[in-house]
Amino acid sequence: MVAFSTLSPEDQATALHVRKVYAHLEQVGVPGDGFADGIERTREHRRLSTNPHTQQSIDLTEPELAVLRCADRYGFFKNPGSERLIPLNPRTFFPSTISKPNPEVNSITHQSSKEHEIEANRISKWTEMLEGDKRDEGSNIISYKLSDEWESQRERFSKRCYKGIPDRWRRAAWDLLIKDYGIRNQVGKWESVEALFEKFEEDAMLPSDQDVQIDLDVPRTINGHVFFHTRYGRGQRALFQVLHAFGMYCETCGYCQGMGPIAATLLNYFDAQMAYVCMVRLHDWYNLHTIFAPGFPGMVECFYVQERVIEYLLPDVHNTFTAQMISTSSYATKWYITLFANTVPFEAQLRLWDVLFLDGIDVLILASVAIVYALRGQLGPGNDFEMILSKLGGRFELGEGGAIGWIRSIRKLGRRKDLRSIMSSARVKWKGFVKDGSASKMVT
Template identity: 45%
Template sequence: MDVPALAFSRSSSASSNNTTAVSERHTRKSSEHTLFDLYGMYEDAPSDVPPLPAKDVPSVRISRATLNGHSSLAYYDEEPPIKPPPTRIIDLTRAGVLLNGPPRTSSLRPVSDCMVPSPVASYEDRRASTGHLHSPSPSSTSRRTSPRPDSILGLPPLPPSRNPSPSPTPPPPTLTQAPIPLSPSLPLKHPVSGPSKTSLVPSEGEDLDGFYVRNTYAQLDMSGVKGDGYEEGVERTRARIGNSRSSQLCAENAIGDGTEKSQELDPREIETLLSVDRYGFFSTPSHDRLILLPSSSFDKRLSVVRGGAATAKASAQALNAVPPAAPPVKEASRIEKWTRMMQAGSRDQGANVQTWRVKQSKQSKLRLRTYKGVPDRWRPAAWDMFMATMANATPADTARLARDYREALDKPSTYDIQIDLDVPRTISGHVFYRTRYGAGQRSLFHVLHCFSLRCEGCGYVQGMGPIAATLLCYLDPEKVYASLVHLHDSYSMHAIFSPGFPGLLEAIYVQERITEQMMPDVYKAFQSHTISTTSYATKWYITLFSNSVPFQTQLRLWDAFLLEGPDVFVATAVAIVWVYRDQITSASANFETILSLLSSFFVPESEDALLLWIERVLGTKKLRASMVRWRADWQALVRDGKEGMALL
């Protein structure tokens, strides 16, 4: 099985949005435990890969007031430019890498300075399509000869502002060009959907702002965008494009023109690909508080313990940066073991493997090998197998969900505007999500759009973004949609995302019972300092630890979660409290120090030590039975209306 082309990692983002305001524990309603703001967990980051333009997509325009050259608008230019953007020359021989043989006729290429001068390059594949890297060639300076369909030049303008300001000067004329047919021999690098009427015209009663967002993504999905992965791109939906000629040119020139299908890499793309880590990150997101999760704490099994010395420090060891993701030491040997353990479960008519399963003789080895880490090469197959097993899904069920996904693409969602706002800031520093409206951001928008239509009760919440973005690093959009459905239906995520977050509160109740039983002094410290578990653990459960640990650690936790279910994250939360029990019970600890400590970004000294500690905890039959009982107790409290008094 192929590695998911650049096994992506996302030391993603976490920032700290530490919730405060903890009121008296006996007067707090259950709904108060769910108040939080996830915006702070995400940092603005764009995205990656493009599809191809289509000549026959009809141009759609929404009647609106003329856009104003107001200084608050994006890409506003105080003085309308007169000259076209200058060009500069790039010598490809200085890019450091030459691919696929000798250079072409000339290694010098003009590049427009209108483009964002990012030195970072595009990750042009999608594992599901070609299995290896493709790349766009650099854009030509002469934008007038760019082959681009009329439908793309006619991307719909923004709906009128409710309070339009008068335009001080007449807007410059709109630039138009005659489209130049694209060569039919150029291969597609990314699967795209065909044009759809319902994506190109508003549905009856659809909000025009929401339609504008949906339509923009639909048209750019046909054309792609330039510099996907190594340029920032041009904002089109969250802010207006300015009226000046240079702003309009930049917006127009950012649209794909067919050169993105070139088999050769742009020098900036080469530079980016040389700079990314094994998971696709070209930069490590910054975090307010980085602390070490020492492995020595995991030498002792979970058992009843008292608090540490009163003189213990109230703070943990801080780190300056997240360590780079290193290849697992035993990755090669584990790949061989998984290859011997797995076999094809079903094949399509072309004999391609559709599903995988574990050989009967190797079933006893699956759990421990999963906790030791699924190799990146096998992770897409393993995750798909784990979720299908948990959901009892058949290949026919998967095909049905794929049809549901394609049909939902053309339906309006009341959440489209909010999803569009959240997409660029979901994962920071990852090549696949770098470029605005690149293939990564488009795929993320489409998956979240479709899933928001799946369940009226859940709709869309911000915690869904990091989950979908992580899945997209290994699976194609249709399978990611199916995976979200499985998580929703079979992993209790419906209860996590439903109004009031009842599943979140249930998980926190179980966590508190384990803490009270195994670490009574820690539980008393939480009580005395009036620290509610929701104030620090909410984001852990809502995002499945996507923004609290390094990406490679998150992947290891997800391996276990997808195999065993939601108890894995309860055990992970207990593990963090277990490690810092001495700091929490310190005589110098207070509300601020404890909350700051538990709202940090945790960097395990040893991922193996953390995962094997969790494996031992969940392998304890007595504790697992208690967790089942505590979940039932919580449901009884909810039925009796007493849940508000049951949490810290």
């Protein structure tokens, strides 16, 4: 935990005010939660009312219904905005042989009925695969496990994860995949869920000099989502609680902005306590400690591995990057530190996390390589520094079938023995560079 005493008296008072506001509003609530914008309180030091806000009617008002009509299936408001999107043609993902994407492919009619049919079929399959593992005092299932039949069909189970976990089962599946990853990889640090729940509650009562920065970041972490829309609403309070506690979990990492989008995504499926547990597991078991630690050593290692794969798979692109002095960090830092949040459409991000929780951090490297591969016709010889970064530095639009193509590409790349060998060899070499002090010279 970062010492609270490092703050000046004035900053201590501000940090205490921040915690007081969140704690108070957790008790009394916020009017119009999810519908109204809310008002700023921590930076304006508004006086806090001692009266609980009137309970909202079960019946929604017409303005509230209008807000919900503007939200998609994941709770994001349908706002076209002015952000420039970079299309990724699903036909150009590995192992495609198309050299340049065809922009006309993205204009495919949306087949919602077909999607519903596929989703219903997957729900049925996952219902058969999973069974209750633990129950609460009321006999409600709180965690799941693979059925005995499926324990012996791991390869088939992996394929189903890559095909996509249905939303209805995603919370249970993510919880199962994370636990299973810890068991399969024999992780050294294993705190029980109950112990982490207790730690979460204890840390919620402690001050932190990171609270002011967290409070500044909370309202801008996940823009345009109904759960996080209202200032100090339930979603923003939960996000603050998770980031406050997780920022105190590791003294080395503390808090950094990349943690916010990760926590916000988890809060779409878990309550604050379980979102915190998942963050801890990612930190301890999936080596996100090295991603978040000062200097981002784990991320730099991933950059080196990614560069070796691109050098082998796409030599023309690698040579162009080298000639144009384009470093991997200049475009991929955001990808790794947020686990692709706010980089690809939310549905695609969820699909990526399905397989990240299954197979670990190498998935991020393969996901990055898959994007570079899909854009290879726009990144190779003849493209200059600005042209290349304009393609890699924005938000991607995958279009119809794009998420499926991206995840399929990740799986196919990951199953190639030559690429697995290159990745393993690169990690061994990197450890040697770190040991002899030459690592900083080995990444572009």
